[in-house]
Amino acid sequence: MQVYLPIAEISVNLLLLLSLGVGVGFLSGMFGVGGGFLMTPLLIFIGIPPAVAVSTQANQIAASSASGAIAHWRRGTLDLKMGGLLLVGGMAGAFAGVQIFGYLQALGQIDLIISLCYVGFLGTIGTLMLIESVNALIRRYRGTRSTTNRAARRKRRWIDRLPFKTRFPKSGLYLSVIPPVVIGAFVGTLTAIMGVGGGFIMVPAMIYLLRMPTNVVIGTSLFQILFVTLLTTILQAGQNQTVDIVLALALIVGGVVGAQLGARAGRNIRAEELRVALAVLVIAVCLKVGWDLVATPEDLFNIISLGRPQV
């Protein structure tokens, strides 16, 4: 069944969009990532113009992270104070990111930069996460409890020396407010440029840099993603008119259902296994995007439409 997208200006199969939404939403709920790093390349692949894909994606992530964040809020696995600090940085980052996006688009290099960002971020984070989580798995099977990890937890690091320290009761941390704000700003910028929620960066950063307990990490990252993507939606719609509400609704309907199912499935899996699975997924997307960068294209010429007359 075909449906015409009024802003993307193409006609696509509705069932395809719904199943994309369910599939990506499932992973989103399970891992606490927005799923944008999967959905944006998929949307571009099925023919949605990249600018529309990136902007509409922000809207879809907002919905799926809203349903995920509410579920975590009810279970009490959301650190509101930490989320609020991440959000302050995230909003500033989103403003900057929308400007950078416009500049790169004018240069005609947005696709290349998006792809390079994908390969760089996903490759680095996927590999790090895979190594760490496989090690954790091995430790668990050998029965040697993570004594080294506990020792590292107590060791003072540069992050612990930063000023403006405050207590985060939910996460059981006493930490400077600077790292959450900086991480939030960085992730907010990526939201606007790459059409991702940034969970794939924020979740590892919260685990490894902030040393937050894994159970509050997912809910807190969804909370930050929710508000940053809402802001990005409004900015992209207002400045670039690239948010397609019909496309967004189709993805949202599939996405919220998938996210709920994913959140349920995630509860029955242990944190280490969850991280291995997420790492493998991230590396797979990285390899796919990387392959498209180096593989000889079907057509050596790229055609970009600069403003189409409208009625």
Added chain:
Amino acid sequence: MRYWLALLTLLALAPRAGAQDEAEQPAADGPAIVAALTQERVDIRSDFAGTQLILFGAAQGMRESDDIVIVVRGPQEDLRVMRQSRVLGVWVNMAPVHFEDVPSYYTVASTRPLSEVGAFSALRREGIGLDHLRLDAPETERQEVRFGVEVTVSEIGAEIAEYRAAIARNRRREALFAETFQGVDLLDGGLFRAKVTLPPRTPVGDYTVDVYLFRNGRAVADRSVTLEVRKAGLERIIYEFAHQHAWLYGLVCAALAVLFGWAAAAIFNRR
């Protein structure tokens, strides 16, 4: 029914329209064309997945050896065409060429292959056929006088031809450009019929349909009809809202996202 109505209308119009053309063309018994589309407006709604229109026409004074050529041109757009080159193993968009006023839709249908229908110069002048379609890149061109004649010279030389070919190739893949040699059916008494196929990605805007009567390699009569493709219904309302009240539209999108997320959480938690 529509088919016959269109035909009847044409037959009724034929003599009058012919007389009008005679005024322009001095030849008293000069050939003339009338034509009409089954639809003059195509509405793009939510279920739009491409459509087909029929063009009916009648050529007055048409001879056995004459040919009919139909050219459909969509609204114009500017294009940036970039050639990809390998830099450090990665394919990068390089060497952009800016093309102006390129039709976003361009199809040609004719009774016989174009090279048999018209002389090179006639096809080139009217821009008939993918080989003759004008694709201008003004930034790369300059006017020069060679052998006492002013000609347009491309600064990137023969490479411009590759860029032009790339545009045609790309648009053909999306069925936005097409050239069919058996696209026009000749009926009795100078009546003809042709299909105009609009693909799912049909751009919105004003189209012109030019119908030519070719004799001995020259266009001896032509007729132009217009076609409007526009968004309709909810799609139009959404599009206009998104462009005229962009910030409000953004707020509505954001509110809907929260509403749907909240609704899903509420429904799933009730179990």
